[in-house]
Amino acid sequence: MRRIYPDITDNPDIAQAYAYPKGRPWLRLNMVASADGAAWLKGRSGGLSSSGDKRIFQVLRGLADVVVAGAATVRKEGYGPVKPRESWAEIREGRPEVPPIAVITRSLGFDLGDELFTEATSRTIVITCESAPHERRKEAARHCDLIVAGDEAVDMRRAVAELHARGLTWILCEGGPRVNAQLAAHDLVDELCLATSPMLVGGGAARILNGEPAQVTMDLSQVLEEEGVLFSRYTREQSQ
Template sequence: MRRILPDIHDNPDIAQAYAYPEGRPWLRLNMVSSADGAAWLKGRSGGLSTPGDKRVFQVLRGLADVVMAGASTVRTEGYRPIEPRASWAGIRAGRPDVPPIAVVSRSLDLDPRHPLFTGAPSRTLVITCEAAPRERRAELAKGCDVIVAGDESVDLREGVARLHERGLGRILCEGGPLVNAQLSAAGLVDELCLTISPLLVGGDAARIQNGEAALVGLDLVQVLEEDGALFCRYVTGKEDHA
């Protein structure tokens, strides 16, 4: 892997290249897309991933305080509890061995018996709303922490604030496109990490944002490259970014 922006550097330290700014909460989206903008191949993002993307993916998880994902992404991508990795020892010093996963779901169409909700090393969080079925909330609460944010739909502003209250300021969102769009529309996104895979896909795959309209300015601050894949890091145009 090599860095081609802002300076040329072969084999950069990935953890250093994606380090969070100090002293403030930060919400980062991490997504992969084809060169023509598709967010998945045959229904899953894994078909677009490259070996370099997988390495970046794991480092970003290790750097995060919490990993957020929509329920649809959790089901489609087959999420399981995050397991400790020896390579995270340095970047997780003073924190739990693994970050918890925070699942965003209005309907709570989730299996409370799944290992993600019963045996995760760091207790899984579920962010939902008052309108969610109470029976499902109670069942999930036996094995994970349920955060109620919003009335008829999930209020992501409130949900993110509740994560901050728990000391989870470095939030990594892995999608999907609907959750990404909602976060952008709410003005909550600080950074986009986008892997551009050297593939043309076509078809009807969604973009990395697919839902509520949002116009968010981005500054390109870093580009890494490996085997034709580009790893782009953008920060949004909000004030006071590091």
């Protein structure tokens, strides 16, 4: 892997390249897309991924306080609990050995007996709303840390504030596109990490933001490259 912007460097330190800004909360989106903007291939992001993307994916998880994903992404991508990794020892010093997964869901329509809820090293968080079925909320509270944020739908501002209140201020969101769009529409996104695969997909795949309109102006902070895949890091303009 090499860095091609802002300077040219071979084999950059990935953890250093993606370090969070110290002393402030930060919400980062991490997504992969085809060259024509598709967020998945045959319904999953894995078909667009690469070995470099997988390495960066793991480092970004290790750097984060919490990993957020929508329920649809958790189901489609087959999420399990985050596993401890020896390579994270330094970047997670003073914190739990793994970040928890936080699942955003309005309906609580998933299997609470899944390993994501029963075998997580760091207790899984579920973020839902008042309209979620009452019995399902009670059941979920027995298996995870339950956050109720919003009435008819999850209020993203309240959800992020609740994570901050738990000391989880470095937030990594892995999608999907609808969750990303909601976060952007509520002006909550500080950074986008985007892997661009040298592939054309076409068809009906969503873009990495799919839903509410948003306009978030960002600066290109860094570009890495490996095997034709570009890894771009965009951050909020400093004036904002």
